[in-house]
Amino acid sequence: MRIIVCIKQVPDTQDIKIDPDTNTLIREGVPSVMNPLDAYALEEAIRIREKGEAEVIAISMGPPQAEDALREAIGMGADGAVLLTDMKFKGADTLATSSTLGKTIEKIGNYDLILCGKQATDGDTAQVGPEIAEFLGIPQVTYVRKIEEINEKGAVVERMTEWGYQVIETPLPALLTVVKEINVPRLPSLRGKIRAKSAEIPHWGLRDIEVEEEKVGLSGSPTRVIEIFTPERKKSGEKFTGTREEAAEKIIEFLKGVSS
Amino acid sequence: MSIRVIGENCNGCGVCVSICPYGAISIQNGIALIDLDSCDLCGVCVPECPFEAIVIEEKPTSPRSYLDYHGVLIYGEITANGVHRVVYELLSKGRELADKLGTELVVAFVGDKEFPSGGEVVDGVIARGADKVYIIRNEAFKEFLVEPYTDALVHLIEKYKPEIVLAGATSEGRSLLPRVAARLETGLTADCTGLNINEDGLLVQTRPAFGGNIMARIVCEHRRPQMATVRYKVMEEAVEKERRGEVVVEEFVPETPRTKLQRDVIDETQKINLEDADIIVSGGRGIQDAKNFTLLRELADLLGAALGSSRPPVDDGWIPYSHQVGQTGKTVRPKVYIACGISGSIQHLAGMSSSDYIIAINKDPDAPIFKVADLGIVGDLFEVVPALIKKLESKG
Numbered sequence: 001m002r003i004i005v006c007i008k009q010v011p012d013t014q015d016i017k018i019d020p021d022t023n024t025l026i027r028e029g030v031p032s033v034m035n036p037l038d039a040y041a042l043e044e045a046i047r048i049r050e051k052g053e054a055e056v057i058a059i060s061m062g063p064p065q066a067e068d069a070l071r072e073a074i075g076m077g078a079d080g081a082v083l084l085t086d087m088k089f090k091g092a093d094t095l096a097t098s099s100t101l102g103k104t105i106e107k108i109g110n111y112d113l114i115l116c117g118k119q120a121t122d123g124d125t126a127q128v129g130p131e132i133a134e135f136l137g138i139p140q141v142t143y144v145r146k147i148e149e150i151n152e153k154g155a156v157v158e159r160m161t162e163w164g165y166q167v168i169e170t171p172l173p174a175l176l177t178v179v180k181e182i183n184v185p186r187l188p189s190l191r192g193k194i195r196a197k198s199a200e201i202p203h204w205g206l207r208d209i210e211v212e213e214e215k216v217g218l219s220g221s222p223t224r225v226i227e228i229f230t231p232e233r234k235k236s237g238e239k240f241t242g243t244r245e246e247a248a249e250k251i252i253e254f255l256k257g258v259s260s
Numbered sequence: 261m262s263i264r265v266i267g268e269n270c271n272g273c274g275v276c277v278s279i280c281p282y283g284a285i286s287i288q289n290g291i292a293l294i295d296l297d298s299c300d301l302c303g304v305c306v307p308e309c310p311f312e313a314i315v316i317e318e319k320p321t322s323p324r325s326y327l328d329y330h331g332v333l334i335y336g337e338i339t340a341n342g343v344h345r346v347v348y349e350l351l352s353k354g355r356e357l358a359d360k361l362g363t364e365l366v367v368a369f370v371g372d373k374e375f376p377s378g379g380e381v382v383d384g385v386i387a388r389g390a391d392k393v394y395i396i397r398n399e400a401f402k403e404f405l406v407e408p409y410t411d412a413l414v415h416l417i418e419k420y421k422p423e424i425v426l427a428g429a430t431s432e433g434r435s436l437l438p439r440v441a442a443r444l445e446t447g448l449t450a451d452c453t454g455l456n457i458n459e460d461g462l463l464v465q466t467r468p469a470f471g472g473n474i475m476a477r478i479v480c481e482h483r484r485p486q487m488a489t490v491r492y493k494v495m496e497e498a499v500e501k502e503r504r505g506e507v508v509v510e511e512f513v514p515e516t517p518r519t520k521l522q523r524d525v526i527d528e529t530q531k532i533n534l535e536d537a538d539i540i541v542s543g544g545r546g547i548q549d550a551k552n553f554t555l556l557r558e559l560a561d562l563l564g565a566a567l568g569s570s571r572p573p574v575d576d577g578w579i580p581y582s583h584q585v586g587q588t589g590k591t592v593r594p595k596v597y598i599a600c601g602i603s604g605s606i607q608h609l610a611g612m613s614s615s616d617y618i619i620a621i622n623k624d625p626d627a628p629i630f631k632v633a634d635l636g637i638v639g640d641l642f643e644v645v646p647a648l649i650k651k652l653e654s655k656g
Binding site for chain 2: 063090094123124133141162180229247248249250258
């Protein structure tokens with residue numbers, strides 16, 4: 001079985017702070033990491049391989065330094081990786097990103113399962129997974145919290161919903177996006193790290209994946225950012241310092257005030 | 261395709277440096293310099309430059325002719341309890357957009373052969389602003405499955421050509437719309453918190469970007485329909501009025517779905533109705549341990565409140581993800597939100613700052629949460645919360 005895991009390199013949003021004076025982002029020293037939600041997809045792929053025979057390939061689109069995220073993936077246990085990097089891929093929205101990744105997956109070929117994290121922590125769109133599935137014309141199941149059964153022909157998975165979960169049966173090949181309930185990702189092993197250091201990661205560009213230029217990057221992106229702004233911080237109310245009893249009384253008074 | 265700085269326009273003010281989400285711009289010798297390796301061509305610097313000194317030369321997305329696209333279409337998501345309330349929220353916004361464009365507002369339902377063409381469901385959306393209701397029926401639509409529902413929605417869009425398509429940013433909307441947008445090769449903006457029409461008649465979609473630290477306004481100029489999923493509980497619900505509307509029922513046979521729904525399980529432990537709660541008691545990193553959530557639960561029970569959490573306790577496994585409020589969790593809008601030991605990261609604020617009233621309890625007087633709080637208690641939650649519980653109990 002061939003499993004392809006889609007990975008994005010993102011700024012470590014946990015580390016992003018706001019400059020209280022200028023209300024702008026402080027980006028200095030914010031490291032780039034593998035999208036935390038993609039680690040769950042990769043872990044699940046490795047677990048499937050551990051139960052049977054499978055090959056796990058990690059792919060990512062990004063600048064040359066996104067190779068680091070793929071080395072991290074190899075460190076965790078991916079068998080191989082491909083980086084999509086080309087000036088022409090830049091400025092891609094979700095549609096252009098998924099057509100690029102879709103073409104790449106077709107080029108790799110013979111795939112049985114595509115795994116993605118639920119969403120990336122920088123864009124938070126959760127759109128690229130389903131859009132890749134549509135490009136490839138394969139079924140998708142989003143928000144997967146458990147793979148109950150899987151073999152060459154199909155899978156039975158649990159999909160998280162707002163009210164509980166659904167058990168869904170799908171033939172393979174299929175694309176699944178996974179939530180963090182699915183597993184606990186392992187840390188890269190020492191052996192994995194050594195392997196990751198020397199692993200060869202091919203860089204593929206526009207020509208390598210045989211995609212039309214107008215389907216990728218900025219020209220393949222129907223959406224465009226026209227403005228950005230810092231969200232308004234509204235009210236800053238009373239700040240109270242006192243004994244615990246006084247504080248408790250204050251809260252009760254406040255609750256009474258707003259409920260009447 | 262490239263980005264460049266027009267040297268004679270740039271005066272080295274540095275606005276672009278602080279705005280670039282990729283840290284790709286620096287000022288060198290008094291002029292902005294863009295590091296092309298780090299730059300993602302996202303374009304946010306272009307409109308921000310006060311001197312129009314940054315240009316992106318691009319081949320635009322091949323324009324197609326869209327003169328015959330009219331109307332605003334809302335996807336009518338159905339739950340076990342009837343129409344999802346996000347549809348009512350979309351109806352108030354959709355009405356506003358349709359009126360600005362001078363066009364019609366339509367709700368599209370996808371359902372099985374029994375789906376009613378009148379009664380509560382249909383009347384409810386007409387009363388809330390819909391001019392027209394499309395109902396597309398087939399046995400394959402008995403339950404929500406992405407593939408046949410994609411076929412149905414694409415069929416409707418190709419037939420009726422709406423210029424705008426909206427759906428709730430629910431797990432259903434966020435699974436279905438990307439598939440529809442990809443098939444139609446058009447743009448889709450996820451999880452919007454604001455929508456408007458600009459002077460060119462384009463849909464301007466506002467959403468948190470780059471981890472919720474900044475907001476972006478996005479347009480889809482050259483493709484139709486312009487599509488967006490909209491965050492639940494951000495917009496006001498439409499009010500019911502005496503109105504009339506047209507109902508169009510259509511049979512449509514989708515491709516045979518490849519996936520199969522075996523079971524749909526309601527899990528009470530997961531269903532905590534954070535989104536519908538009037539009061540939410542929420543804990544953050546300051547809770548320190550899984551077992552300390554019992555303290556908050558006790559307070560929540562006394563107040564008839566739901567229990568929420570910021571991200572760190574969920575990441576540490578102290579409380580299930582279904583309780584998480586914030587950028588990567590739920591968006592809530594209760595009457596009162598009580599934040600205990602929550603510092604107030606941008607990501608958390610994104611999910612709760614539109615609550616009517618916010619009470620914050622935190623040891624750190626400089627915690628950002630105090631900036632959005634109506635009442636800030638500077639104190640140890642392990643002292644204040646037990647005292648509060650005691651007082652509430654004694655008052656019965």
